[in-house]
Amino acid sequence: MHKNILIVGGGHAASQLCGSLLEGGYTGALTLISEEACLPYHRPPLSKAYLSEDKVGPPLLRPASAYGHAQILLNTRVTAIDRTQREVTLSTGERLPYDALVLATGTRARKLPDLPDTLDNVHYLRTHADAERLRDAFTKASSLTVLGGGFIGLEIAATGAKLGKRVEVFENAQRLLARAVSPEISETVAENLVQAGVALNLDCGPVTFDVADQRVTALNTVKQQHPVELLVVGIGAVPEVSLAQAIGLTCENGIRVDSHMRTEDPAIFAIGDCAHFPYAAWNRPMRLESVQNANDQARTLAAVLLDQDPQPYAALPWFWSDQGSLRLQIAGLMPAQGERLIRPGPKPGNFSILHFDQDRLVCVESINAPLDHIAARKLLLKDSHPEKAVLVDPAIHLKTHL
Ligand SMILES: Cc1cc2nc3c(=O)[nH]c(=O)nc-3n(C[C@H](O)[C@H](O)[C@H](O)COP(=O)(O)OP(=O)(O)OC[C@H]3O[C@@H](n4cnc5c(N)ncnc54)[C@H](O)[C@@H]3O)c2cc1C
Structure with a gap:
C-alpha cells in the first residue's frame, strides 16, 4: 500500500x-x-x-x-x-x-513557430488565465480572426459571433473538424456558423502574418490579405x-x-x-x-x-462540444473505414450518425440528439448489435434495444 x-x-x-x-x-x-x-x-x-x-x-x-x-x-x-x-x-x-x-x-497548446505568442493581440486558449485574457480582449475588439477549424477554435468563433463580433475562420483542411467527425457533421457545423454570420475560409493553404508595433496586423493566404484585430490560434x-x-x-x-x-x-x-x-x-x-x-x-x-481489484482501463470513450446552438456528442471511436448510416432526429437538423465495423455498431455521433447519445453509450457498453435497419429507424427509440 x-x-x-x-x-x-x-x-x-x-x-x-x-x-x-x-x-x-x-x-x-x-x-x-x-x-x-x-x-x-x-x-x-x-x-x-x-x-x-x-x-x-x-x-x-x-x-x-x-x-x-x-x-x-x-x-x-x-x-x-x-x-x-x-x-x-x-x-x-x-x-x-x-x-x-x-x-x-x-x-x-500547439504554437505557431513563426509567430511569437507574446504579441499583444495573439491568443491561445488552454487555461483559465488564457480565458481571462481573451475575455478581456473580446470586450474591446469588434472583429475576431480564428486560425484553425478544430473544436476549440470553432467554439470560440461561435461565441464571438454570438457577442456580435465579425468573425472569420481560416482552416487548412477542406472541411471543419476534419480529423474528428464525419463529413455530414462538418457540413452541419459549417452551415450553423455561416448562419450565425461567421465567414469560413477552408482549404486556405499556408498562412503568413504581418506584424507591427507588437501586434499582428494581417493574416496572409495565397488568395488574400486579411486585416487582423484579434487573432485566436486553435491548431491543436x-x-x-x-x-x-x-x-x-x-x-x-x-x-x-x-x-x-x-x-x-x-x-x-x-x-x-x-x-x-x-x-x-x-x-x-x-x-x-x-x-x-x-x-x-x-x-x-x-x-x-489502493490495490482494490484494479481492472485494465477499458472505459467507453465519449465526448461533447458546443458549437453555437449545436450540441455535438460522440460515443465510441470512429473506425478508419466502415459503413456509416444516418438516423434522423426528432426535429429537422437533429440527427445521429451510426458507424459500423462489419455489422458491429462502434460509434455514434449526435447533433442535438442527447437521448440518442445516452442510449448509444449504453448500447455500446452492452456490446449488443441489433439489426442496422432497426437502429436507424427514428420511430424506434435507441433505448428500446437495451
Ligand atoms: C478550451 C478547452 C475546451 C475543451 N472542451 C472540451 C469539451 O467540450 N469536452 C471534452 O470532453 N473535453 C474538452 N476539452 C479537453 C479537456 O479539458 C481535457 O481533455 C482535460 O482537461 C484533460 O485533463 P487532464 O487533467 O489530463 O489535463 P489538464 O486539464 O490539461 O491539466 C493538466 C494540468 O497540469 C498542469 N501541469 C503541467 N505540467 C506541470 C508541471 N510540471 N508542474 C505542475 N503542474 C503542471 C497544467 O498547468 C494543468 O493544470 C477542452 C479543453 C480546452 C482547453
Whole structure:
C-alpha cells in the first residue's frame, strides 16, 4: 500500500484522482502540485459560456473541502524528477519525496513557430488565465480572426459571433473538424456558423502574418490579405511530456503507460491527456483528449494505487462540444473505414450518425440528439448489435434495444 502519493498537475485527471483516492479510504500523504493559480476547474467552459459571461473565477471541479487531508500546492511547477531518490524538485527549489508519482500534466497548446505568442493581440486558449485574457480582449475588439477549424477554435468563433463580433475562420483542411467527425457533421457545423454570420475560409493553404508595433496586423493566404484585430490560434494541443522525457521514460504521442496507467518505472504513473495507453477494444495504443478519459483513467489508477481489484482501463470513450446552438456528442471511436448510416432526429437538423465495423455498431455521433447519445453509450457498453435497419429507424427509440 502506498503511503506518499504525489500528483503533478491541476486538471481534471489530478482532481478526480484525489477524489477517488479519498473516497477509496486513502489516509496516507497526498500532494497535488499545480503550476496554475487556482484549484482544478472545469476546462470545457473556457471556450464556451465563460467567454460571454462576467463570472469571476473559474468553475471549480470540487470545493477546497473535498480535497480532505491532501496538500495542494498552487502556482508551483515540478521542474525535475529524481527516479533514484524518488524525489521531485519544485520551482521553489524545494524537494519532495514520493513513493508513487502520478504525471497528470495534460497538454499545452500547439504554437505557431513563426509567430511569437507574446504579441499583444495573439491568443491561445488552454487555461483559465488564457480565458481571462481573451475575455478581456473580446470586450474591446469588434472583429475576431480564428486560425484553425478544430473544436476549440470553432467554439470560440461561435461565441464571438454570438457577442456580435465579425468573425472569420481560416482552416487548412477542406472541411471543419476534419480529423474528428464525419463529413455530414462538418457540413452541419459549417452551415450553423455561416448562419450565425461567421465567414469560413477552408482549404486556405499556408498562412503568413504581418506584424507591427507588437501586434499582428494581417493574416496572409495565397488568395488574400486579411486585416487582423484579434487573432485566436486553435491548431491543436501537444502532450506535456517534458518531465517524463527528461528521465528517459518512453514518450511517443504521450507518456507510454500500460492498461493500469503504469509507466516503465514501477513508482511512476501517467493519466489523462498526457497518457499514451493501450486500448484493448481497438488492440492499439492511443491518446485521447477528453474529460471522460481523464476522469476514467484517474478512477482506474485509484484502484491500482489502493490495490482494490484494479481492472485494465477499458472505459467507453465519449465526448461533447458546443458549437453555437449545436450540441455535438460522440460515443465510441470512429473506425478508419466502415459503413456509416444516418438516423434522423426528432426535429429537422437533429440527427445521429451510426458507424459500423462489419455489422458491429462502434460509434455514434449526435447533433442535438442527447437521448440518442445516452442510449448509444449504453448500447455500446452492452456490446449488443441489433439489426442496422432497426437502429436507424427514428420511430424506434435507441433505448428500446437495451
Ligand atoms: C478550451 C478547452 C475546451 C475543451 N472542451 C472540451 C469539451 O467540450 N469536452 C471534452 O470532453 N473535453 C474538452 N476539452 C479537453 C479537456 O479539458 C481535457 O481533455 C482535460 O482537461 C484533460 O485533463 P487532464 O487533467 O489530463 O489535463 P489538464 O486539464 O490539461 O491539466 C493538466 C494540468 O497540469 C498542469 N501541469 C503541467 N505540467 C506541470 C508541471 N510540471 N508542474 C505542475 N503542474 C503542471 C497544467 O498547468 C494543468 O493544470 C477542452 C479543453 C480546452 C482547453
